[in-house]
Each structure stands twice: as C-alpha cells, then as structure tokens.
Amino acid sequence: EAITVGELANRMAERTSDVVKELMKMGMMVTQTETIDADTAELLIEEFGHKVVRVSDSDVEQVIEQAEDKASDLKPRAPIITIMGHVDHGKTSLLDAIRKTRVVAGEAGGITQHIGAYQVTTDNGSVLSFLDTPGHAAFTSMRSRGAHVTDIVVLVVAADDAVMPQTIEAINHAKAAKVPMIVAINKMDKPSANPDKVRTDLLQHEVIVEKMSGDVQDVEVSAATGAGLDKLLEAIALQAEILELKANPDRAAMGAVIEAQLDVGRGPVATVLVQNGTLRQGDIFVVGEQWGKVRALIDDKGDRVKEAGPSVPVEVLGLNGTPEAGDVLNVVDTEAQAREIADYRMKAAKDKRAAIGAATTLEQLMANAKANQSVSELPIIVKADVQGSAEAIVQAMEKIGNDEVRVRVLHSGVGAITESDIGLAEASGAPVIGFNVRANATARNVANQKGVEIRYYSVIYALVDDIKAAASGLLSNEI
Numbered sequence: 001e002a003i004t005v006g007e008l009a010n011r012m013a014e015r016t017s018d019v020v021k022e023l024m025k026m027g028m029m030v031t032q033t034e035t036i037d038a039d040t041a042e043l044l045i046e047e048f049g050h051k052v053v054r055v056s057d058s059d060v061e062q063v064i065e066q067a068e069d070k071a072s073d074l075k076p077r078a079p080i081i082t083i084m085g086h087v088d089h090g091k092t093s094l095l096d097a098i099r100k101t102r103v104v105a106g107e108a109g110g111i112t113q114h115i116g117a118y119q120v121t122t123d124n125g126s127v128l129s130f131l132d133t134p135g136h137a138a139f140t141s142m143r144s145r146g147a148h149v150t151d152i153v154v155l156v157v158a159a160d161d162a163v164m165p166q167t168i169e170a171i172n173h174a175k176a177a178k179v180p181m182i183v184a185i186n187k188m189d190k191p192s193a194n195p196d197k198v199r200t201d202l203l204q205h206e207v208i209v210e211k212m213s214g215d216v217q218d219v220e221v222s223a224a225t226g227a228g229l230d231k232l233l234e235a236i237a238l239q240a241e242i243l244e245l246k247a248n249p250d251r252a253a254m255g256a257v258i259e260a261q262l263d264v265g266r267g268p269v270a271t272v273l274v275q276n277g278t279l280r281q282g283d284i285f286v287v288g289e290q291w292g293k294v295r296a297l298i299d300d301k302g303d304r305v306k307e308a309g310p311s312v313p314v315e316v317l318g319l320n321g322t323p324e325a326g327d328v329l330n331v332v333d334t335e336a337q338a339r340e341i342a343d344y345r346m347k348a349a350k351d352k353r354a355a356i357g358a359a360t361t362l363e364q365l366m367a368n369a370k371a372n373q374s375v376s377e378l379p380i381i382v383k384a385d386v387q388g389s390a391e392a393i394v395q396a397m398e399k400i401g402n403d404e405v406r407v408r409v410l411h412s413g414v415g416a417i418t419e420s421d422i423g424l425a426e427a428s429g430a431p432v433i434g435f436n437v438r439a440n441a442t443a444r445n446v447a448n449q450k451g452v453e454i455r456y457y458s459v460i461y462a463l464v465d466d467i468k469a470a471a472s473g474l475l476s477n478e479i
C-alpha cells in the first residue's frame with residue numbers, strides 16, 4: 001500500500017509544498033493527491049529528519065515520529081499518572097486529597113485551578129503530574145486518538161468493597177496499554193476495611209502485589225483522613241525512577257490535549273500536557289484539525305507562565321478552534337504551515353467519516369495481522385451472559401493458535417457490551433464478541449461511528465470455528 005503526498009506531509013507535520021519540492025529534487029513530479037510508494041516515502045521521511053517505523057514491507061503506517069533526540073539531549077521528566085478504579089472507590093477523593101496535601105499553605109490562597117491536570121512535589125522532591133479526569137473511559141479515548149500520555153496507572157480499590165467489575169476493566173485497559181500499575185487500597189479508615197481481600201482478589205486477575213510476593217506496589221491509604229498518601233506518592237516516584245522517563249526540553253514542543261472547551265471570555269482554551277520540547281508564548285502550532293499561536297500559557301495554580309517543559313500541564317490560549325481531548329499538538333515554523341496542515345487534516349477527517357463503517361472487521365484485522373509479520377496476536381474482547389461461558393470462551397480462544405499467531409483476549413466480562421468495551425476495542429483494533437448478550441444502544445452507536453465490529457454468538461463452537469478460520473488464514477501451518 002502506498003501513501004498520498006498530502007497524507008505523508010500531514011503525518012510528518014510538514015508543509016505539502018515542502019514535501020512536493022523535496023520530491024522534485026529527487027526527480028519526481030507529483031501533486032498532493034498522488035501516491036508514492038513506501039520506499040520513496042521512507043527516503044523522504046528520513047530526509048525531513050523524522051523516524052520511520054514500518055508496519056510491513058509495503059506499508060508506511062501511522063507511526064511516523066518526530067526526529068529522534070540524541071541521548072545526550074535527554075533530561076529526566078516527571079511521570080504522568082492516571083487514577084482508575086471502580087465507581088465510588090474514591091478516585092476523585094484521592095485526586096482531591098493529593099492536591100490538597102501538597103498545596104503549600106498560603107500559596108495562591110491554597111487554591112489550585114482545575115485545568116485537567118496538576119503537578120505536586122513529594123517530600124523527597126520528586127515532581128509528579130496527575131491527570132484530573134479519573135477512570136478508564138478518558139484514558140482509552142485518548143489512546144484511541146493516538147495520545148499515549150499516561151506513564152503510570154494508580155488502581156484504586158476500596159478496602160471495604162474489594163475488586164469490582166470496573167476494577168477488572170481498569171486492569172485490562174492498563175494492561176492493554178502496557179502501562180505499569182500501582183494499587184492504592186483506599187478507605188482504610190473504615191472499620192469494615194479488609195485489605196487482604198483486595199490483595200487476594202487481585203491475584204485472580206494476575207495482579208500480584210508486593211505483599212503477595214509480586215512486583216506490583218500496593219499502598220494502603222485513606223482519601224478521607226489523608227493517611228498513606230505520602231507513601232503512595234513515594235511509591236509512584238519509585239516506579240517513575242524505574243521507568244527512567246526522559247525528554248528533550250530544548251526542541252520545538254509536542255504534547256497532547258487533556259481537555260478543551262470554548263470559553264465565553266477567552267475563546268477556545270485547551271489544556272495541553274507537554275510531552276517533549278518546551279512550549280512558549282508566541283509559538284505557532286497545529287493541534288488536531290486546529291492551529292494557533294500561543295497568546296498566553298496558564299499553569300495549574302492559575303498563574304501566567306512564559307513556557308512549559310516536558311510533563312508540565314498548561315492551559316493554552318490563542319487557538320483558532322476547539323480541539324478534542326487526545327489531539328496531538330506540534331509546534332511548527334510558520335503560520336502558513338500550521339494552517340495548511342490543519343486544513344488538510346480537516347478535509348481528511350471529513351473523508352474518513354464518509355468512508356467509515358469498515359474499520360475493524362474481523363477480516364480486515366486478519367489482513368492487517370497477515371501483512372505485519374511481527375504482529376502475531378489477534379486481540380479480541382469477549383462479553384458473555386454468565387461467568388461460566390466467559391471463562392469457557394477465554395479458554396477456548398487461548399487454545400487457538402501456535403508459535404506464529406495466537407488469539408489474545410484483552411478483556412472478558414459478564415453483561416451487555418458497553419461503551420467502555422467499544423473504547424478498548426477501538427484503541428486496540430479488536431472486535432467485540434457478544435455471547436448471548438447484546439450491545440446497549442450507546443455502545444451500538446459508538447461502534448457504528450468508530451467502525452468497531454461487534455459479533456454475536458450463542459454457540460461456543462460456532463465462535464471458535466470463526467476465529468479459527470480467520471486465524472488459519474494467517475498461518476503457514478494448520479492450527
């Protein structure tokens with residue numbers, strides 16, 4: 001498969017005319033809508049100082065990254081943390097308690113602004129950035145838009161309630177994104193708190209905490225009394241150290257939109273978490289289908305700042321339109337360039353919306369996996385009417401395959417197919433299997449919009465046959 005000149009320029013965040021010029025130097029006369037082959041595309045990408053990751057021999061895919069930083073330019077950066085867990089287990093309370101304990105008395109009246117993320121400093125001086133939208137829905141929808149923001153997930157489990165359905169979802173979402181977890185056992189102030197029940201429950205979901213001789217840190221806390229919060233913050237800092245997170249502050253910024261809205265007084269406002277480089281007042285940028293020039297930057301204390309480096313969340317003013325959470329921001333050289341890329345993306349998004357409906361069908365998934373020799377896993381999501389069926393299906397699915405390809409159940413559960421399942425499916429390129437259950441109306445709508453395939457079954461062997469047939473197409477040997 002080839003790529004159009006316009007699409008390639010867009011992915012590199014370069015002007016189409018510059019790409020066309022470069023192609024002319026290489027002796028090719030093409031226009032923006034014409035396609036070029038993968039080899040030419042790769043040459044061009046390198047010419048522009050970007051890194052190319054080939055998904056297969058013939059397909060230059062999505063993953064065009066910015067020019068790589070030299071190791072010597074990289075400096076440590078703060079970890080970015082998302083809090084997940086079952087409803088009412090205390091995600092919001094924990095975020096608020098952490099924020100409160102770390103705000104120095106007297107500082108701006110002790111009040112922090114809610115801009116979608118905030119930073120705290122631990123007693124040992126480590127800086128941590130927390131995303132203020134708890135839960136896996138936001139996490140997964142950002143991921144499906146291409147923003148890989150979270151470095152560490154804090155899984156909150158209430159000690160008086162133990163592991164619940166959304167706890168399991170959160171675990172699976174974190175695992176699918178390959179983000180390390182820390183378990184915060186909350187509500188320890190309650191007389192009915194039973195932290196060991198939480199630990200043993202987690203075992204069943206392959207989360208083995210340190211107290212059970214595993215390597216997932218577990219900390220007992222109370223968002224209500226503040227007990228254990230310092231310990232939790234140190235556990236996060238320790239996990240961050242292990243990850244050796246780094247970025248290069250001395251380059252044009254790129255970041256991800258955490259939230260955005262149209263503010264009556266201030267116009268479109270977006271909170272951006274800088275992921276690399278430094279964002280400065282006056283910078284020209286493109287963000288999703290929008291562009292702008294930084295008029296002002298406001299930090300999580302409500303103060304105006306001149307710049308924001310890696311892992312720092314800031315409110316950005318000066319956008320020409322409202323982007324969406326998960327959109328990626330890139331600083332570019334000129335306004336003309338920013339406008340051109342934004343226009344192109346807007347048009348491309350419109351075309352994509354028109355063409356949607358055939359995104360994640362089983363057949364396509366298999367075709368993709370086949371084209372990509374290195375990917376040998378077929379991800380699926382399973383929802384069933386009863387626990388017994390869910391387990392039987394997972395077992396049957398995991399038996400399909402051999403050294404070359406295998407089926408990977410990202411998430412299985414009991415009950416109707418929900419929006420959360422579709423979110424995970426979209427982010428992971430997986431179909432959703434409903435066994436004697438249907439999708440609820442919202443989930444159906446979202447699946448239609450996103451092009452996620454839902455397959456319904458009521459007989460296990462029919463399901464196994466389908467998946468086997470599809471998978472065997474990928475294999476040189478029979479399963």
Ligand code: GDP
Pocket residue numbers: 085086087088089090091092093094134186187188189190221222223224225
């Ligand atoms: P979320 O849905 O996970 O964001 O949970 P919330 O933070 O809204 O908390 C749900 C309920 O649990 C609220 O009534 C909180 O006051 C209460 N809660 C949260 N943390 C604690 C805690 O550590 N101890 C006690 N006793 N109650 C808590």
